[in-house]
Amino acid sequence: MTDLLRTQNLKVYYGQNEAVKGIDLNFAENSVTALIGPSGCGKSTFLRSLNRMNDEIADARQTGNIWIGDQDINAPGTDVTVLRQKIGMVWQRPNPFYKSIYDNIAFGPKYHGIRNKKELDRIVEESLRKAALWDEVKDRLSSSALSLSGGQQQRLCIARALSVNPSILLLDEPASALDPVSTSKIEELITELKQSLTIAIVTHNMQQAARVSDYTAYFYLGTLMEYGKTEIMFTNPTKPNTQEYISGRFG
């Protein structure tokens, strides 16, 4: 197994505040890595740096490296649009475009130059199938995406990310705004998707981290306190602090 995505001494600052303090982390290919830790410990900041979403925050600044294969994603001349095609992201709250279901999915491929209607139809169907949404929406593709339930909207956002064929998917608490049934659909989907993708997921839900992830990275005050195979981290963590967090003694 090779490490497709890795960070090297990654530090992220907001003004003077060092939110991520020198993190080295490898994401194993075709695996799910859960990023866990108490509120404010830098999980989302770290995740956003992986596809350069922190570029959009005026006072965010970064040092260190992020590699995808042998490419430094912050190297001068990197095309951020192409980077975000390779490294897709889904946020905590579903954020479909104010467009039809079809157009939400076709948007990315069209942006990247695909014009052929048959090809777009194929991509829309394939993406919705991969996101386990096709059967629920195939008869209403021209309806507004906002007519879908919250859980369906989140799967639509996953389908939208998949439509441009990423190799990595970043999920920032993707199920925390959803009901239990929708949550378990998203979890099943994550397990399915890792066969063809590398996935990083920020979650506050320890059961969810234990259920869906292969590896767990425990963040504490901007540092990577402990990292390892999820089954080991959850049964026999090395650090007392990890044990306390995982067992819900603080957080």
Ligand SMILES: Nc1ncnc2c1ncn2[C@@H]1O[C@H](COP(=O)(O)OP(=O)(O)OP(=O)(O)O)[C@@H](O)[C@H]1O
């Ligand atoms: N846009 C921003 N501007 C300034 N400071 C920020 C910004 N975003 C996050 N921070 C600060 O960076 C630190 C890390 O925040 P971050 O959101 O990454 O943590 P987190 O572990 O994801 O938290 P949570 O679990 O509550 O979402 C915190 O001190 C936070 O206040």
